[in-house]
Amino acid sequence: MGRSPCCSKQGMNRGAWTALEDKILTSYIKAHGEGKWRSLPKRAGLKRCGKSCRLRWLNYLRPDIKRGNISGDEEELIVRLHNLLGNRWSLIAGRLPGRTDNEIKNYWNTTLGRKLKESQLPPDHQKKLLHPQPNPEPKGEKSTNASSATNPSELQAHQTQLTNGQVNAGDCNNNLNNNYGSNDEDDDIEAKSGFCNAFQSLPLDEAMINATWTGGNDCDLEDYGATLDLDSLAFLLDSEEWPSQGNIS
């Protein structure tokens, strides 16, 4: 797969964007829409590579970008989502309206990373929080799954049980224990229970399962009758302490 030279082309501008470049890019996209990043610079008259234009637009120039400090609520959500998803910044950003993956990544690497280090958490817990290790996936099967804690087929099988009323809280907890492989039941049981309860309350079908766990940014629970916003996401975050990724295997 040949890689194009892109930004290494001679005569291309690099580094910080000027106000004029911003203006050109913004007005071009307003007139012609996003996409075709490769050819955009040439058509817009910018001496930038397409990648650079895309990044500038997505991370800085988009009209819906929310600038300014991360609020306390947002910070808490970032921490919990990171614990849940790992370094899947685009997925995390997708749950924080107006925030970009780059912004969240930077925020994590600076503010939150430092806070966690300085917290009272035991060293091994800090390590898990700072460097969560989602399930290893076979080479070449990298996905943008929201979580690899449970695979779609397992979820689907479980969903069948749920819809048939074959699962009670204990079963659910056992199922999660099996999936998570945790030996620390006292720490995790409440979180698992919350997850089970919320999980049972959702209308699941095959499409939703696949979309939810494999669809990346394009997946949208609203399409399946669930409201997906910061509040509704709380079903994943209600627990005092979400089981750390290190326990998910």
Next chain:
DNA sequence: AAGGTCTTCAACCGCAAAGGC
């Protein structure tokens, strides 16, 4: 005031998935 160090964050790099031909 000057120089050194730290922090922040925009931008770049490299890789891989997706899709077209």
Next chain:
DNA sequence: TGCCTTTGCGGTTGAAGACCT
């Protein structure tokens, strides 16, 4: 089926400002 291009993602870098001595 395989090649190529486009797009998107996460990791990393480095410039600039803030802070410290």
